[in-house]
Amino acid sequence: MLRLLGIRTEGFALVLADAGAVPVVRLSGNGDGEVVAPLDRTLKQLHDELVDASVRSVVVDLGALYFMNSSCLKAFVSWIYKVRTSGKPYQIRIQYNPNQRWQQRGLEPLQRLAPAVVFLDEIAASRAATASGPASTASGQVNGGRNG
Amino acid sequence: MVDGCGESGAASHRALFVQLSFCPTPSLVSGIARLVSDFCRTGLRDLDVTTRFHMAAHELTENIAKYSTSSRAMLEIEVTEFEGSRLLTLRTKNHTSQDRLVEVEKRLKELQDAVDPAQLYDRLIEETAPLEGVSGLGLARIRAEGLSFNYQISGDELTLIVQEPLPPPTSRVA
Numbered sequence: 001m002l003r004l005l006g007i008r009t010e011g012f013a014l015v016l017a018d019a020g021a022v023p024v025v026r027l028s029g030n031g032d033g034e035v036v037a038p039l040d041r042t043l044k045q046l047h048d049e050l051v052d053a054s055v056r057s058v059v060v061d062l063g064a065l066y067f068m069n070s071s072c073l074k075a076f077v078s079w080i081y082k083v084r085t086s087g088k089p090y091q092i093r094i095q096y097n098p099n100q101r102w103q104q105r106g107l108e109p110l111q112r113l114a115p116a117v118v119f120l121d122e123i124a125a126s127r128a129a130t131a132s133g134p135a136s137t138a139s140g141q142v143n144g145g146r147n148g
Numbered sequence: 149m150v151d152g153c154g155e156s157g158a159a160s161h162r163a164l165f166v167q168l169s170f171c172p173t174p175s176l177v178s179g180i181a182r183l184v185s186d187f188c189r190t191g192l193r194d195l196d197v198t199t200r201f202h203m204a205a206h207e208l209t210e211n212i213a214k215y216s217t218s219s220r221a222m223l224e225i226e227v228t229e230f231e232g233s234r235l236l237t238l239r240t241k242n243h244t245s246q247d248r249l250v251e252v253e254k255r256l257k258e259l260q261d262a263v264d265p266a267q268l269y270d271r272l273i274e275e276t277a278p279l280e281g282v283s284g285l286g287l288a289r290i291r292a293e294g295l296s297f298n299y300q301i302s303g304d305e306l307t308l309i310v311q312e313p314l315p316p317p318t319s320r321v322a
Contacts, residue, residue: 011178069210112270
């Protein structure tokens with residue numbers, strides 16, 4: 001059972017939305033410089049918990065994430081690298097919002113870093129439109145996966 | 149395009165611009181990036197350009213907040229027109245240390261010389277992946293997203309210039 005505390009600030013949140021067999025981590029808001037340190041810490045904690053729980057796949061929902069700077073992307077790079085080089089790799093399935101144009105461009109290099117670990121799934125248009133709003137808690141389908 | 153409040157020069161016409169003088173501090177970074185995003189969204193109505201310049205403004209302003217050695221920096225975003233073609237330019241100026249200037253010039257030269265900026269960005273990601281507390285990806289990210297980069301160094305002042313050609317102007321928006 002995962003016990004991730006997550007992050008909640010005025011402009012950003014990372015929450016464990018589902019602690020089941022395929023955990024879901026949901027990010028929202030603005031991933032700027034003030035978020036880098038807590039995000040890095042939280043992703044390290046998440047990795048340790050996922051390895052301890054022998055999880056095979058985790059979903060990262062970016063539907064309501066407005067922006068992520070390069071330092072926050074680097075926190076993801078460190079996490080992905082750790083998964084790629086660990087003895088118990090698991091899949092990271094990143095759900096991106098096609099309405100947030102930066103997401104696909106920004107995430108594809110992460111997939112190229114570890115194509116066997118990172119999968120990009122486009123959120124369905126109906127949900128993407130809802131998720132782009134700041135207060136959305138909608139859940140829904142994703143369109144087919146993209147991987148290397 | 150929205151109404152310009154342009155300035156005419158001998159070489160080009162400055163159709164639309166914003167100039168901002170600001171105190172380099174992390175708490176202003178997101179707001180300044182949003183200003184650039186609003187400028188692009190309102191003036192250009194091109195979502196791809198808007199999101200790429202929002203990202204570029206965020207990365208550049210964040211670097212300024214980290215590395216400036218004076219209490220004043222400058223950001224300028226403008227659309228210029230010349231003989232029917234348009235150019236979007238984001239320009240930042242700040243003062244910084246000699247050590248930083250040496251480091252950033254080395255990176256900028258590497259970015260300018262890169263035949264494949266996306267491949268260079270991938271390489272930097274791979275190289276920095278095992279390193280703790282090191283990012284250094286911001287400038288490479290801007291270049292990898294297809295934006296052209298230029299820079300000038302004068303004394304301790306660093307000017308960074310990010311540009312993107314735009315399609316010719318269409319009919320005026322009411």
